[in-house]
Each structure stands twice: as C-alpha cells, then as structure tokens.
Amino acid sequence: MNNKKKKKFNRYTGLLVIMVMIFSLLINEMVTLQMIHGEEYSARANVEFIKNIDYAAPRGEILDADGRVLATSLKSYNLIYVDTTESRKVLYQTIDEVRALLKSSGEEINDTFSLKTDPFRFEFGSEDSDFIRGSELRWKKDRGINDYLFRTVLSKETGKNKISELNEKETDQLDELILAFSPEDTYYYLIEFYKMYEALTPTAEEKKLYEKMSGREIHEELLKKFDWETIRTYLVIRDSIRMESYQGSKAVTLMSNMKEETAFTFFQQLSKLPGIDVETNPIRLYPYQTTAAHIIGYLNPIPAGSQNYYMEKGYDISKDYIGVSGIESAYEDWLRGSKGVKTVEVDKNGRTISELFELETYPGNNVQLTLDANLQNTAEKVLSDLIYEYSQVNTVHRVAGYTQNSTNATRGAIVVMEADTGNILAMASNPSFDPNLFAVPGRLTSEMYQEFFTPDYRAYAEELIRKMNLRTTVNEKTNETRPAVPEDLFRFNTDGTVTDFNDIYAKPFFNYATQGLVPSASTFKVITGLAALEEGILTPNTIIRDNGAYTNDQVGNPITNDGGGAYGNINLAKALAKSSNVFFADVGYRLYKAKGLNAIAEWAWKLGMGHDPQEKSHSTTGIEINENISGNVYNHYSKVEITKRLFMFDVVAFLNAGKARNTSRSFTPIDIGINRADEEKKALGKEKIKQAVRDAFDISIDDANKYVRQDYAEVVQNLREAFEEYIAILPEEEATGLESSKFYAEQIAAKIVYDQTTEIISPRNVLNSSIGQGDNQTSLLQIANALATIVNGGTRYKTNLVQRITDTEGNVIQENEPVVLEETGIKESTVKALLDGLRASTLPGGGSYSTFKDFPIATGGKTGTATFKANQAEVGRDAFGLYTAVAPVDDPEIVVAVVIYDVTRGAFVVPAALAVFEEYFEEQLKTEYPDYVRKYDYELPEPITSYENLSDVDGAETDIQSDEANESKP
Structure with missing residues (x-):
C-alpha cells in the first residue's frame, strides 16, 4: 500500500496562486498594450491635456458726432508659449530660437515686466x-516675497508661525519690509526663486551645488554663459509662466502685434519650437493719435490692486487690457466684448491637435460722442500754438511798469459746449499723449516711461531756473535774495518721490479742462453782475464812479484796477468791457451789506461753480469722465475750514518757536506736533489740544454776517483745560520750566479770536470774490457750464460727452437726451444785460476787440487774469490767463472757455476762441461772408489705419527748451 502523505493547502499556497494569477494578468495587459493597441496608445500619449483657450473680443468703437472712428480694434498676431512637461524641458533653447527669429524680423519679445535693470527699478505706469x-x-506678494520676509525676518521677531497670525501693527510692519526690499534684492531673489540655474542644464551633482547658492551667486554663474539681457528675458518668461498658472492652463504671450510676415515665419517653424504657437488677437488703434486723448482715454493691463475684482468679472488678469481713463474707462462695460472660447486637445509640445468646441466672440458696443473731431482738432492745435508762442518765443512782457515772464506757460485747456444742451463739442488739454503707446505691449520705451511717469524734476528745475533767472528771497525786510535751487521749486522726498507743490510741471495725463482748479479771475465778474441784478442791488443803468481805487473802513487796502487806470462813471456793460475791479468791488460790498458773506456764492452754486460745503461732496457738471469735484467759490463755511486747516500747521510752529504774539517776549516752547514715538496717552493729549483749537473756529454764518466774534473767555477756558491735561501727563523733565496752561491758552485764543476770525468775517473776502480772486478755485468745465447756464436763460444742464450707444449693427441701445440739473430762475432782463456787457468787450474799447474786430459774427466775451500766489515769480509761476466767450451773442449757440497757466495775461488766450468760432461757423462764413479770410485754419490729419503707419511719438512736449528764449516786447 502506497502511504504517500497528502499535501495540505495552506495560506502560503493560496498566496502563491494569487500571485501567479496577478502576474498572468499583467503579462496579458502588457501584450495587449504593446502588440495589439500599441500604435493607438502611443498616439494618445502625445495628448497631454484638453484645455480651453480664451479669445479676446474686439472692443466697441468710439466715434465722434459725425461718425468718424476715434478708437477701433485691429486684427493682430500674437506669439504664444504653452507650458507643458515636454516644452519645459527645452524652454531656454526654445527662447533662444524665438529671439533669433524675432531679431531677424526686426522685432523682439514683449517686455511688460515691472522690474527693470540698468538701473534696477520698478515701473508701474x-x-x-x-x-x-x-x-x-501686490507685485511682490504675488511672487512670494511676503512669505520670504516673514520666514527670514518677522517670524523670528514675533514668534509667530503664519502670516495670518499677525496683528494689524505687525502686518503693517511686514508691508514696510516688503516695500524696503529693493528692486535689486527682488531681482536676485527671483533668480533663486525661479531656479534660473536650470538654463545651464546642470547635471544632478551640479544642481545640488546650485541649490545651495544665493541668487547673486547663481547670477554670476549665468553670466559666464549668457549676457544680462538674455538672463532677464529668461526670467521674464519664467515669471509669466508662474503668473499664468494662477488662472489654470493658459498660454503666455511672448510677442503682441507681430507683423504678418513674422507670423508666417513662425508658422513654418512651429514643428521645431516646442510650446510655441501663433494666435490672432484684436488690438486697440486710435486713428487720430493724440486727438481727444484725454476724452477717449487709453488702455492698460489690469493693475495689481484690482485683479481680484476683474477676475470675478471674467477678465484674464495677465492678458486683458482695460480702460484706465476717459471714455475707455467710464464705458468699459459697454465697450468690452464677450470673449470666445475654444476647447482643444493639446499635444506634449503644447500644440493643438484637434478642436472639440468653439464659442465665438462678440464685439463690444459702440459709443458715439458729442465731439466734433474738426472742432476738437482746432481747439487742440490753437492751444498748442499759443502755448508754444508764449513759452518759447514771446516770453517777456512789460506792462504798467513791471515785467512778467511766461516761459512756464506749458499747460492749458479749452472747453467748447452747446449753450442749450450741455453737450461738449470739444475739450482740449495740453500737454497730451498718444494712447496708441499703451494699446500694445512694448511700444512705450523706457525713455517715454521716464518722461511720462518719473520725470527728472531736478533737471527740469535747473533749466527753468537758468532760463528765468529765478531768485529766492531770504530776508523780506532787506529784500535780500539768492539764486534759486531746485528745492525751492519742488519737494524732493526721502522716499525718492517728488512733490510738485507749486504745480509747475506740465502733466500729460492730467486733464486740465476737468481736473485742474483755477481762479476764474475777471471772468467771474459776470456772476457778480448776475447776483447784483437778481438781488436788486443794481440795474443795467446804475452808474458807479470808478476813480481808480475802492476802499472803506471794513476792507483794508484799496482794490485798484489792473494797470492802475480809472474809468469814471460807468454802468454794468462798460464795467464788463473795461474789467473794472473798482466797479465790481463796490457791487460786492453792496451785496455783502444786503445779503451777507454768502451773497455771491449762493448764485455761483446755482450755476454749478462749486457747491454748498454743507452738502455732500458731488459733481456739479455730471461729466462722464474723471473730474475734480473740489471746486470752490468763496463762502463762509469753506473760509472757516480753510483757515482752520492752515492754522493747525501754524499753531504747532508757533508753540515750537516760543515767540509771543504781538510782543518781543519769548516763552518756553511746548511741542504738540505729531511724533510716532509718542506713547498713546501723550498722543491723545496732543490731539485734545488740537481738537480744542478746531472747536474754537465754530463761527456761525449769522454771527459772521453781524461781525460777531467768538467768546474769548470761553475759548481760553476750553484751551486751558486741554493744556492742563496734557502738561499733567508729561514726564517731569519735559514739564519742568513750561509756562502755565493759562498762558498757552491765552496766546492761542488771541491768535484765533483776534487774528484768524478777523480774516474769516471780513467783507474783504466778498470783494476779492467779486473780482474772481481769493478762495475762488473751479474747473474750466465748471466755468464754461456756468456761462452756458446764464446765456441760455438760466437752465443748468448736465454736461455730456456721450450722444448714444449702439450695437455692432448700428441699432441704438441708449440715446442720451439733455438732462436739466437746475432751473435757476434768472430773469430775461438779467441775461440781456450780461450779454450786452459781454458784447461790449469785443467792441472798440473792449478787452478783446483787437482779436474780434474783423470777425463778422457778433460774439461776446470776458478776459481774466489771476495771480497764482504772492511770490509766484520766485518759483517760475505767473498769472493764469482766461477767456470765456459766447456766439452768436444775440442768440447763443456755443460757449468757449480757455485757460493757459502762467501766460501772464488773459488777453493772450483770446485768439483761441476766435479759432474755435471760425471752425464752428465755417459754413455760415462761406455762405454769408465769402470775403472773410480765416486767421486760423487747421486741417484734421488723415487717420492711420495700422500700427505700421503710426508716426513716431516722442512722448509729451513738456521739456523746457534749452535754447535761449527770444524776448519780445508788446
């Protein structure tokens, strides 16, 4: 008998069986993959991912009133790089080949990287x-510099492990550390952060060495093989790839607006350039270049601080451009089109294999303006010519025994509007710019950037000082002076910024028509006359004696006529024609006696010249684009606030100086100025004193009209309590030797009640306002709209730049009708009287007769000349020149307002209005006055149709020319 023992089936046997089965399946799958479906899966392996490609939609067009295209979109070619695993392996070789191809075509990779080198700096536009x-x-945080500085500096100081754990003070400290991290530090940080040593294709061992190096050390190694420009180009593209990764799988744009022949060259080379592709993309074109630039605006990349907002609205923050000024900004939502999307399969080299789905783009809507391009061109050209004349040629002017200099008459504006609709027909601002520079990356050169955004203020000041021979007074009693230095003109701050506190430098992006505030000067006399007529203070036939000066016991120094003349017995019309300061000062005082300090202001507010400060700050024009809404006409409320604000600086200086009011006595100084080193209790003590000072300026309009001051004893008591509390908390070494709280309180109270309040409640303020001086500061647009309101019979319209919005087929989506903001109720007799006065100014003996004597259509106007400040000549400034005009004077259609800064005389800007009227009435002149020869005939340039025929732009014309100015005596 065979007694062989049966083999038991245990768990080890089972495990062996399972393993055999698994390996059998694996072998079977491998055979299937390699032998049966090998070709199919090999092809599929080349498909790295499916991705969506966004296609920008053309923006809607911006048109003038006659349909001329002022802004449009063109088809262009972009060179893009798609980052994939395979294309990344040969990234730097690909970049080298791309640069070589672009160079052979005369083009180069876009450089929109905010970090510049040679010298190291940031440029943020x-x-x-x-x-x-x-x-x-935002830029530095997006690149991890906040994490780096927290990890290396702040974490150790605070003992905290996460940025989110920082309190507000520590967060502010981190922000300051980030800002202190220099452009040079940032550059080398990014060299390390982006592992730029990969461009050297290191071995595994070399890579370990590079990983231990600093950014500077890595850069030194890179310089052994590449030049600075190449390294920076690599860095720019690596940065772009990372920034794009925030928005998913998208392409990096290497070159925008590539020439068609260059695009064709790349199409032929795509198989040799992993990750590279060519796409079409719409770009913005402004056919008339600088024409209406401040109204149209321009495009720019989405700024760092707004990226979240625009991302939520569907923008690609790394590629999309938005309107940042003018109509482009105000009507962004209308002009922006709907993006298209294409879903495609992309191979391992980043190229499209097949299209799976496509959603077409839809263009934005068109915005048609109220502007007339021909009238706009005329306004801009005549303004430019006048600025050139008085800043470069005819610069020295001798009038009534004194000399003025208009060398810095480098900026100005013109507004032309319909009198009975509020529609703006032209709005010029000089200097200007070409918005085409910003529509395509790379067009704005470093030189242009510096001229626009970081001008050399010191060099400008030195040249202005040389040309104008500027001197600064060092002793007012002896009139001792010294040669001026740049610091007399500009404030050069420790952080590298410059403050133009004298408003000297001409700013190309600043719209001087809507954003600049200017004294309305004698053009304001029309409003003074209006107030007097409407309040029954005088009639058109009232005679006032002008003996060359006006004064009384309440107004101090006499008010005299410009040039020192006297006009005898005159009425309103002649007073406007002669611009009699004496007449309107007399009228101003009569208004004050009858209606109080706000008598003129209340009528100015009705006309949109500023507004009652007790109301919430708001626009009085309603214009669609950016404007300065801080315009102000003298009134009691603003005077109190202005005086109070200025006195807050004075009181700190007074207490630090230790010189008693109105005596030669000295006292122990006490410091109530802001000091960041102060402990909270001390800082609060100082603030309590300042609040007591502010409270002391509580002067009601009723008391001011009655010439009633504050209660001196009450002001002393309130200040005394504040000083007592403050002195009590001071350390003994600081409190020792101080004067009594009563002494300090009495000194400050006396300055407020007897000095400052005297200025606040003085009727002199009304007299200054009556001739357009003093605290009167409004925009040129407000001045124009006020005159339009008067001459149309008293209806104040919303000023308007947009006529209608249409779709791409021309269908009207929105039509803008005239909007009435206020019916002022001006009497017809008042309007006639004022128009008679304006007309008289253009007749023999009037201020603008010499300019309009041959113009056959009856016009009316008013010149204005306003001082900038008392020592204006020491800082290169001089008087503003203004002119406001209306035509035809018997049935007004349009209103014109002109200003040129530092031109010295209002009479010098009058020709601008003539040029505008000649253009506006062109057809009427040809038909009714065929023998009339225009003095100004500017032709609108032919529009450009592509960037290839775009004229070279050197930026804004703001430089002070180095040639000696020719002196011309009037």
Whole structure:
C-alpha cells in the first residue's frame, strides 16, 4: 500500500496562486498594450491635456458726432508659449530660437515686466504714489516675497508661525519690509526663486551645488554663459509662466502685434519650437493719435490692486487690457466684448491637435460722442500754438511798469459746449499723449516711461531756473535774495518721490479742462453782475464812479484796477468791457451789506461753480469722465475750514518757536506736533489740544454776517483745560520750566479770536470774490457750464460727452437726451444785460476787440487774469490767463472757455476762441461772408489705419527748451 502523505493547502499556497494569477494578468495587459493597441496608445500619449483657450473680443468703437472712428480694434498676431512637461524641458533653447527669429524680423519679445535693470527699478505706469505703493506690494506678494520676509525676518521677531497670525501693527510692519526690499534684492531673489540655474542644464551633482547658492551667486554663474539681457528675458518668461498658472492652463504671450510676415515665419517653424504657437488677437488703434486723448482715454493691463475684482468679472488678469481713463474707462462695460472660447486637445509640445468646441466672440458696443473731431482738432492745435508762442518765443512782457515772464506757460485747456444742451463739442488739454503707446505691449520705451511717469524734476528745475533767472528771497525786510535751487521749486522726498507743490510741471495725463482748479479771475465778474441784478442791488443803468481805487473802513487796502487806470462813471456793460475791479468791488460790498458773506456764492452754486460745503461732496457738471469735484467759490463755511486747516500747521510752529504774539517776549516752547514715538496717552493729549483749537473756529454764518466774534473767555477756558491735561501727563523733565496752561491758552485764543476770525468775517473776502480772486478755485468745465447756464436763460444742464450707444449693427441701445440739473430762475432782463456787457468787450474799447474786430459774427466775451500766489515769480509761476466767450451773442449757440497757466495775461488766450468760432461757423462764413479770410485754419490729419503707419511719438512736449528764449516786447 502506497502511504504517500497528502499535501495540505495552506495560506502560503493560496498566496502563491494569487500571485501567479496577478502576474498572468499583467503579462496579458502588457501584450495587449504593446502588440495589439500599441500604435493607438502611443498616439494618445502625445495628448497631454484638453484645455480651453480664451479669445479676446474686439472692443466697441468710439466715434465722434459725425461718425468718424476715434478708437477701433485691429486684427493682430500674437506669439504664444504653452507650458507643458515636454516644452519645459527645452524652454531656454526654445527662447533662444524665438529671439533669433524675432531679431531677424526686426522685432523682439514683449517686455511688460515691472522690474527693470540698468538701473534696477520698478515701473508701474503711474506717478501716483499711493497707486505705486499698492502695485509694488501686490507685485511682490504675488511672487512670494511676503512669505520670504516673514520666514527670514518677522517670524523670528514675533514668534509667530503664519502670516495670518499677525496683528494689524505687525502686518503693517511686514508691508514696510516688503516695500524696503529693493528692486535689486527682488531681482536676485527671483533668480533663486525661479531656479534660473536650470538654463545651464546642470547635471544632478551640479544642481545640488546650485541649490545651495544665493541668487547673486547663481547670477554670476549665468553670466559666464549668457549676457544680462538674455538672463532677464529668461526670467521674464519664467515669471509669466508662474503668473499664468494662477488662472489654470493658459498660454503666455511672448510677442503682441507681430507683423504678418513674422507670423508666417513662425508658422513654418512651429514643428521645431516646442510650446510655441501663433494666435490672432484684436488690438486697440486710435486713428487720430493724440486727438481727444484725454476724452477717449487709453488702455492698460489690469493693475495689481484690482485683479481680484476683474477676475470675478471674467477678465484674464495677465492678458486683458482695460480702460484706465476717459471714455475707455467710464464705458468699459459697454465697450468690452464677450470673449470666445475654444476647447482643444493639446499635444506634449503644447500644440493643438484637434478642436472639440468653439464659442465665438462678440464685439463690444459702440459709443458715439458729442465731439466734433474738426472742432476738437482746432481747439487742440490753437492751444498748442499759443502755448508754444508764449513759452518759447514771446516770453517777456512789460506792462504798467513791471515785467512778467511766461516761459512756464506749458499747460492749458479749452472747453467748447452747446449753450442749450450741455453737450461738449470739444475739450482740449495740453500737454497730451498718444494712447496708441499703451494699446500694445512694448511700444512705450523706457525713455517715454521716464518722461511720462518719473520725470527728472531736478533737471527740469535747473533749466527753468537758468532760463528765468529765478531768485529766492531770504530776508523780506532787506529784500535780500539768492539764486534759486531746485528745492525751492519742488519737494524732493526721502522716499525718492517728488512733490510738485507749486504745480509747475506740465502733466500729460492730467486733464486740465476737468481736473485742474483755477481762479476764474475777471471772468467771474459776470456772476457778480448776475447776483447784483437778481438781488436788486443794481440795474443795467446804475452808474458807479470808478476813480481808480475802492476802499472803506471794513476792507483794508484799496482794490485798484489792473494797470492802475480809472474809468469814471460807468454802468454794468462798460464795467464788463473795461474789467473794472473798482466797479465790481463796490457791487460786492453792496451785496455783502444786503445779503451777507454768502451773497455771491449762493448764485455761483446755482450755476454749478462749486457747491454748498454743507452738502455732500458731488459733481456739479455730471461729466462722464474723471473730474475734480473740489471746486470752490468763496463762502463762509469753506473760509472757516480753510483757515482752520492752515492754522493747525501754524499753531504747532508757533508753540515750537516760543515767540509771543504781538510782543518781543519769548516763552518756553511746548511741542504738540505729531511724533510716532509718542506713547498713546501723550498722543491723545496732543490731539485734545488740537481738537480744542478746531472747536474754537465754530463761527456761525449769522454771527459772521453781524461781525460777531467768538467768546474769548470761553475759548481760553476750553484751551486751558486741554493744556492742563496734557502738561499733567508729561514726564517731569519735559514739564519742568513750561509756562502755565493759562498762558498757552491765552496766546492761542488771541491768535484765533483776534487774528484768524478777523480774516474769516471780513467783507474783504466778498470783494476779492467779486473780482474772481481769493478762495475762488473751479474747473474750466465748471466755468464754461456756468456761462452756458446764464446765456441760455438760466437752465443748468448736465454736461455730456456721450450722444448714444449702439450695437455692432448700428441699432441704438441708449440715446442720451439733455438732462436739466437746475432751473435757476434768472430773469430775461438779467441775461440781456450780461450779454450786452459781454458784447461790449469785443467792441472798440473792449478787452478783446483787437482779436474780434474783423470777425463778422457778433460774439461776446470776458478776459481774466489771476495771480497764482504772492511770490509766484520766485518759483517760475505767473498769472493764469482766461477767456470765456459766447456766439452768436444775440442768440447763443456755443460757449468757449480757455485757460493757459502762467501766460501772464488773459488777453493772450483770446485768439483761441476766435479759432474755435471760425471752425464752428465755417459754413455760415462761406455762405454769408465769402470775403472773410480765416486767421486760423487747421486741417484734421488723415487717420492711420495700422500700427505700421503710426508716426513716431516722442512722448509729451513738456521739456523746457534749452535754447535761449527770444524776448519780445508788446
């Protein structure tokens, strides 16, 4: 008997069986993959991913009133790089080949990278310090510099492990560290951060060495093989790839607006350039270049501080451009089109294999303006010619025994509007810019950027000082002077920024028509006359004696006529024609006696010249684009606030100086100025004193009209309590030797009640306002709209730049009709009287007769000349020149307002209005006055149709020319 023992089936046997089965399946699958479906899966392996490609839609067009295209979109070619695993392996070789091909075509890779070298600096496309600060913070945080500085510096100081754990003060500290991280530090940080040593294709061992190096050390190694420009180009593209990764799988644009022949060259080479592709993309074109630039605006990449907002609205923050000024900005939502999307399969080299789905783009809507391009061109050209004349040729002017200099008459504006609709027909601002520079990356050169956003203020000041021989007074008693230095003109701040506190430098992006505030000067006399007529203070036939000066016991120094003349017995019309300061000062005082300090202001507010400060700050024009809404006409409320604000600086200086009011006595100084080193209790003590000072300026309009001051004893008591509390908390070494709280309180109270309040409640303020001086500061647009309101019979319209919005087929989506803001109720007799006065100014003996004597259509106007400040000549400034005009004077259709800064005389800007009238009435002149020969005939240039025939632009014309100015005696 065979007694062989049966083999038991245990768990080890089972495991062996399972393993055999698994390996059998694996072998079977491998055979299937390799032998049966090998070709199919090999092809599929080349498909790295499916991705969506966004296609930008053309923006809607911006048209003038006659349909001329002022802004449009063109088809262009973009060179893009798609980052994939395979294309990344040969990234740097690909970049080298791309650069070589572009160079052979005369083109180069876009450089929109904000970090520049040679010298190291940031460029954020703005001169606004707050914008620059915010952009720099966002830019650095997006690249991890906040994490780096927290990890290496702040974490150790605070003992905290996460940025989110920082309190507000520590967060501010981190922000300051980020801002202090220099452009040079940032550059080398990014060299390390992006592992730029990969461009050297290191071995595994070399890579370990590079990983231990600093950014500077890596850069030194890179310089052994590449030049600075190449390294920076690599860095720019690596950065772009990372920034794009925030938005998913998208392409990096290497070159925008590529020439068609260059695009064809790349199409032929795509198989040799992993990751490279060519796409079509619409770009913005402004056919008339600088024409209406401040109204149309321009495009720019989405700023760092606004990226979240625009991302939520569907923008590609790394590629899309938005309107940042003018109509492009105000009507962004209308002009922006609907993007298209294409879903495609992409191979391992980043190229499209097949299209799976496509959603077509839809263009934006068109915006048609109220502007007439011919009238706009005329306004801009005559303004430019006048600025050139008085800043470069005819610069020295001798009038009534004194000399004025208009060398810095480098900026100005013109507004032309319909009198009975509020529609703007032209709005010129000089200097200007070409918005085409910003529509395509790379067009704005570093030189242009510096001229626009970081001008050399010191060099400008030195040249202005040389040309104008500027001197600064060092002793007012002896009139001792010294040669001026740049610091007399500009404030050069420790952080590298410059403050133009004298408003000297001409700013190309600043719209002087809507954003500049200017004294309305003698053009305001029309409003003074209006107030007097409407309040029954005088009639058109009232005679006032002008003996060359006006004064009384309440107004101090006499008010005299410009040039020192006297006009005898005159009525309103002659007073406007002669611009009699004496007449209108007399009228101003009569208004004050009858209606109080706000008598003129209340009528100016009805006309949109500023507004009652007790109301919420708001626009009085309603214009669609950016404007300065801080315009002000003298009134009691603003005077109190202005005086109070200025006195807050004075009181700190007074207490630090230790010189008693109105005596030769000295006292122990006490410091109530802001000091960041102060402990909270001390800082609060100082603030309580300042609040007591502010409270002391509580002067009601009723008391002011009665010439009643504050209660001196009450002011002393309130200040005394504040000083007592403050002195009590001071350390003994600081409190020792101080005067009594009563002494300090009495000194400050006396300055407020007897000095400052005297100025506040003085009727002199009304007299200054009556002739357009003093606290009167409004925009040129407000001045124009006020005159339009008067001459149309008293209806104040919303000023308007947009006529209608249409779709791409021309269908009207929105039509803008005239909007009435206020019916002022001006009497017809008042309007006639004022028009008679304006007409008299253009007749023999009037201020603008010499310019309009041959013009056959009856016009009316008023010149204005306003001082900038008392020592204006020491800082290169001089008087503003203004002119406001209306035509035809018997049935007004249009109103014109002109200003040129530092031109010295209002009479010098009058020709601008003539040029505008000649263009506006062109057909009437040809038909009714065929023998009339125009003095100004500017032709609108032919529109450009592509960037290839775009004229070279050297930026804004803001430079002070180095040639000696020719002196011309009037």
